[in-house]
Amino acid sequence: MIMSNTSKYTVIPLLVNGQSHDVMVRSADTLLHTLREQIGLTGAKHACGNGDCGACTVLVDGKPMHSCLMLAVEAVSEEITTIEGLKHSEMRQAFVEQWAIQCGYCTPGFILNCHALVKEHPDADDEKIEEWLQSNLCRCTGYYEIKQAVKFVLEMNKKNG
Amino acid sequence: MQNGFHKTVGTAEQRIDAIEKSTGNVKYLGDKLTKGMLHAKVATSTEAHAIIKSINTMEAWKVPGVHAIVTGDMFPFPIGPILADRPPLAFKKVRYYGEPVAIIVAEHPYQAKQAARKIIVDYEPLPIVNSVEQAFQKDAPLIHEQSGQYTKIIDNVYPVPGTNIASHIKIRKGDFGQAWAACTDTFTATYSFNLSDHAAMETRSATVEINPDGRVIVHSTSQSPYTIKKIFNQFFNLEVGKVIVHIPMLGGAFGGKGAVQLEPLAYLASNAVGGKLVKLHFEREEDMMTAPCHIGFNATVKLGVNQEGKLMAGQYTFLIEAGAYSDQAAGITRAAALDCTGPYHIPNVWCDSYCMYTNHPYATSFRGYGHPELTFAIERTMDQFANKLKMDPIEFRLLNAIKPGHTTPTQSVLTVNNIGDAAKCITRAKELIEWTSDPVSTTKDGLIRAKGVALFWKTSTTSTNAQAGAILLFEPDGSVKLSCAAVELGQGTKTILAQIAAERLKMDVSEIHVTMEVNTQYTPHQWRTVASSTTFLAGNAVLAAADDAIRQLKKIGAVALQCSEEDLEVGNSRVYIKSDPMKGIAIKTIALGYKFPDGHTVGGQVIGTGVKMQRQLTTMDKETGFGDPGPWWSVGAQGVEIEWDERNFTYKIIKAVTVMDGGTIINPMTATQQMRGGIFLGLSIASGESFEFNEQGVIQNPDLRTYQMMRMGDQPSEYIVEFIETPSEDGPFGARGIGEYGVIGAAAALANSLSSATNVEMNKLPLTPEMIWRMKGEAYDSVQF
Numbered sequence: 052m053i054m055s056n057t058s059k060y061t062v063i064p065l066l067v068n069g070q071s072h073d074v075m076v077r078s079a080d081t082l083l084h085t086l087r088e089q090i091g092l093t094g095a096k097h098a099c100g101n102g103d104c105g106a107c108t109v110l111v112d113g114k115p116m117h118s119c120l121m122l123a124v125e126a127v128s129e130e131i132t133t134i135e136g137l138k139h140s141e142m143r144q145a146f147v148e149q150w151a152i153q154c155g156y157c158t159p160g161f162i163l164n165c166h167a168l169v170k171e172h173p174d175a176d177d178e179k180i181e182e183w184l185q186s187n188l189c190r191c192t193g194y195y196e197i198k199q200a201v202k203f204v205l206e207m208n209k210k211n212g
Numbered sequence: 213m214q215n216g217f218h219k220t221v222g223t224a225e226q227r228i229d230a231i232e233k234s235t236g237n238v239k240y241l242g243d244k245l246t247k248g249m250l251h252a253k254v255a256t257s258t259e260a261h262a263i264i265k266s267i268n269t270m271e272a273w274k275v276p277g278v279h280a281i282v283t284g285d286m287f288p289f290p291i292g293p294i295l296a297d298r299p300p301l302a303f304k305k306v307r308y309y310g311e312p313v314a315i316i317v318a319e320h321p322y323q324a325k326q327a328a329r330k331i332i333v334d335y336e337p338l339p340i341v342n343s344v345e346q347a348f349q350k351d352a353p354l355i356h357e358q359s360g361q362y363t364k365i366i367d368n369v370y371p372v373p374g375t376n377i378a379s380h381i382k383i384r385k386g387d388f389g390q391a392w393a394a395c396t397d398t399f400t401a402t403y404s405f406n407l408s409d410h411a412a413m414e415t416r417s418a419t420v421e422i423n424p425d426g427r428v429i430v431h432s433t434s435q436s437p438y439t440i441k442k443i444f445n446q447f448f449n450l451e452v453g454k455v456i457v458h459i460p461m462l463g464g465a466f467g468g469k470g471a472v473q474l475e476p477l478a479y480l481a482s483n484a485v486g487g488k489l490v491k492l493h494f495e496r497e498e499d500m501m502t503a504p505c506h507i508g509f510n511a512t513v514k515l516g517v518n519q520e521g522k523l524m525a526g527q528y529t530f531l532i533e534a535g536a537y538s539d540q541a542a543g544i545t546r547a548a549a550l551d552c553t554g555p556y557h558i559p560n561v562w563c564d565s566y567c568m569y570t571n572h573p574y575a576t577s578f579r580g581y582g583h584p585e586l587t588f589a590i591e592r593t594m595d596q597f598a599n600k601l602k603m604d605p606i607e608f609r610l611l612n613a614i615k616p617g618h619t620t621p622t623q624s625v626l627t628v629n630n631i632g633d634a635a636k637c638i639t640r641a642k643e644l645i646e647w648t649s650d651p652v653s654t655t656k657d658g659l660i661r662a663k664g665v666a667l668f669w670k671t672s673t674t675s676t677n678a679q680a681g682a683i684l685l686f687e688p689d690g691s692v693k694l695s696c697a698a699v700e701l702g703q704g705t706k707t708i709l710a711q712i713a714a715e716r717l718k719m720d721v722s723e724i725h726v727t728m729e730v731n732t733q734y735t736p737h738q739w740r741t742v743a744s745s746t747t748f749l750a751g752n753a754v755l756a757a758a759d760d761a762i763r764q765l766k767k768i769g770a771v772a773l774q775c776s777e778e779d780l781e782v783g784n785s786r787v788y789i790k791s792d793p794m795k796g797i798a799i800k801t802i803a804l805g806y807k808f809p810d811g812h813t814v815g816g817q818v819i820g821t822g823v824k825m826q827r828q829l830t831t832m833d834k835e836t837g838f839g840d841p842g843p844w845w846s847v848g849a850q851g852v853e854i855e856w857d858e859r860n861f862t863y864k865i866i867k868a869v870t871v872m873d874g875g876t877i878i879n880p881m882t883a884t885q886q887m888r889g890g891i892f893l894g895l896s897i898a899s900g901e902s903f904e905f906n907e908q909g910v911i912q913n914p915d916l917r918t919y920q921m922m923r924m925g926d927q928p929s930e931y932i933v934e935f936i937e938t939p940s941e942d943g944p945f946g947a948r949g950i951g952e953y954g955v956i957g958a959a960a961a962l963a964n965s966l967s968s969a970t971n972v973e974m975n976k977l978p979l980t981p982e983m984i985w986r987m988k989g990e991a992y993d994s995v996q997f
Contacts, residue, residue, distance in 0.1 A: 077331065093243035098413050099496040103663045103916035106413055119819070134236035147230045147746025148409075150881055153889060154702025156413040156463025157235030181925030188916060190413050190464050191702045192885065193892025 068136030105187030153191035261907030303742035386560030395516025414463020422487030508533030632873030645851030664964025666957035671842025681736025692802030718783030744949030756822025823951035890954015
């Protein structure tokens, strides 16, 4: 695909939450912008635009990614998961039950990142959890309950084998 | 027939917003996408202090998609919440780097941004006031030449013309001079820190649309919907009733969204394009450099005791750094003065609290409204003075803790109803932090462990006529819609209000449907969602509305059941006869009025309304501060334990303890969330957050990469939160406000623990390893060999 850095638009296919979308993008459009403005999936939040806070985290082929640092055109032929695609995850439920949510603005990014963490590291210890989640900022909770939610899911997964 | 209803006050009911937030379904302001909306961007000042000689917009107009460009000369009038000193767009001069000088309205955000960069301003630089200490000097450059002519929007603001003092608040209680001379021992110290940021995860934005019929529709990330209406009325001459403000749920606020900055800009932008819908959204860097921030602070505290170690005299000089404009810093200057002593009984008090202009971004309210800052100064002094007196710091606090019967600095009389139990809080915190006679020890790895504590208080300095209203509308199924203008910004207020309604109506909390968003067209007036005042004001309004609804239910019920209203009770979704509970009628049968079998009717929809207004608060006397500024004082104590590595000056926070007397706790889990999140925010600010300015007054760390907030793993390994519940007679079910309180003692407790660990008085913030190293170096250099 030929893309040039102009204000011209190109139509690209994106696979989001198992569904294919044809979207019109400029070459400079980020994945975050495209998910929100073109597809209407506003769960991923714009908070720094600089990869510093993780509020825009989505999963790209299962790996957490700052969608503000990825261009939409780079996401072609990747499998993208947003919070809207994680409605039935145990991590989402754990965030509710462990009181890990206050204003909720960082929540989707955290849930996706935590979801990826427990998939990637089913035996994560405190150090691993803390290291993994350094990429996301929360201003309300003080991180305690978020960590509790992760530990709760890790325990539960271990029990359920 | 009461068995179905369970008591909800005091129960950890799940937050009513949690599921929606966890699924990403909540629509914050930025998530409401509207096709055809225009986008505004501000062009900002590249000088911290300069005269604007000219603004050239020619190149900016050439960018495709530009619809309008607005500059300061189009609305050259200063606005403000306390002192009207700030033109929405800089006019004739700029006073901080990042100040809006023009707004560009374009089709797409990127076009507006491109055009903003092409605005050319010709500046004549002026000398810069780069610190609050410099601002206070007699020969400092003047930032506001006309400060004496600014309109005062509220009482208790006193600019000193010809200086950089935006307001000077005085407290004169007792006879300080005489008492000071009689003290057997005294202690004096000075404290300081720079401006910092709220850094709510959601940055600020606003949209405005002006309808052809003159209605102005505002959507904003604001804690102050009714203040926006008031300001639009005061400064744009719009009818209050024609300004309609919508507030969705907010992605954090911390006081930073109490200020009104973007809405007037978006109004000017919309006005320039014939009233079309315009959105102004701040990127992170704008939110940090252009939008209002957290105050900077310099304090000198002098305390004197008698032979028994009782505090007899206290003198406090606060320089509150407001930055370029006074905004809420003028109110913080007052709030810091009226609680200047901290929760200690001091008969002779002298306080000068100054709101100081500098050429930095302007400050506004921040969670705690001056109290985390003054507590840092007071509680550091208490520790140092206790050391000097060779007393245990906690014993020294207990000896002087304030109690009912004492008076505050403004001579408000404290009673069992209006103040919590300070001694109980510090005693319990002492146990939880496991305080010993020597709070410093060394671990086997050679790390130094140390503990620090802080005792604090705060009143809710609302305006004297602050109020909130609530409406309860009954649905045909007997459930209730609760409408009020309290803004949900993460603190859980909507859940608390639902619990208060359910408790009084004796209904299940799941049957209370709270309107999560605010729409001033439908919601009753509420002063603002600030000052830890919502549980108290809106909570009491909900109680009044519930009582009103109960009266109506009984009235209809009495006709339907053919008995007198006095015989009836409401509960468990029924109206029933007190002495014979089996006889009754379901609320759903009468919620929209009762229909007799023959078709006749009685009553109509049950709509309960209620209002709560502050009672008998006063402004403060200009010369002495005398007055009743707040309804109650919540008190609390906090403790921090750290492990410090003397080899590289780093440390880890091991434990953080909060004991809070907030009266009755409506929901122990949301209250715990607030306390834990509060001390976390306080520790984050105290340990790492500060704006760094260069000599030109330019912030060097205006993004979340270089502005260091605590991340996962930096937080205390152990957070302990406990409540002492001394009920407040006036509060809903005995509750007082607690929203801000968790943050208040954090900086002081951390600095006290680090001072013990390092053996050097940590009287500046933030306590980064570098700052600790510097303070240790200064202490070393000052020793005479």
